[in-house]
Amino acid sequence: MSVSAVLEEEEKKSLEAREFGFWIYLMTDAILFALLFATYVVLSKNSAAGPTSNELFDLRHTAGETALLLISSLTFGFASIAQRAGHQAHVxxxxxxxxxxxxxxxxxxxxxxxxxxxxxxxxxVSGFLSAFYTLIGTHGLHVAFGCLGIVVMIGQIQVKGLTQPVRSRVFRLGLFWHFLDIVWIGIFSVVYLPGVM
Known part of the structure; x- marks a missing residue:
């Protein structure tokens, strides 16, 4: 076996280990969000005579947010398809x-x-609002880090091309981005929809 073949095999094992580690990270993040959801559900009726969700939530605004995030998941999927086809500019x-x-x-x-x-x-103002801002803010912070990750990935693709390590990073970033969409669907279903009914 040549030295380059050995190096390729080692790089492949390293990337697989990183992908496995990223799955573990996503599971711990899922636990974090599960705890935030549980806290919100417990505190959602504790408005302390302050504004309630029915008074504050605008479902049309939230539907716009939802559309942007779901479409962004679709466009990330198109980036992944372009990557598999080797079309760097399309990615x-x-x-x-x-x-x-x-x-x-x-x-x-x-x-x-x-x-x-x-x-x-x-x-x-209230337990309800504390739980609301914590849950939605944590998700928003994740989206902000995802946006930063996309900027970094664009830079790496421009500089290094679609090398195997870059492809692996794009794959992991895609997992993270799609995970945020799943969490947002949970937020829309658990926070906003019941909040306006």
């Missing part, structure tokens, strides 16, 4: 579109938070 284009959608989601979330605070519904 970068789809990642840029995904990044813009993610930033749009974050902007809408910030507008929502600022609007709620302007109505006197800050995180210090």
């Amino acid at each position: 970068v284009r789809w990642l840029v579109v995904t990044l813009l959608l993610g930033l749009g989601f974050l902007a809408m979330e910030l507008i929502e938070f600022l609007g709620m605070i302007a109505k006197g519904a800050g995180p210090d």
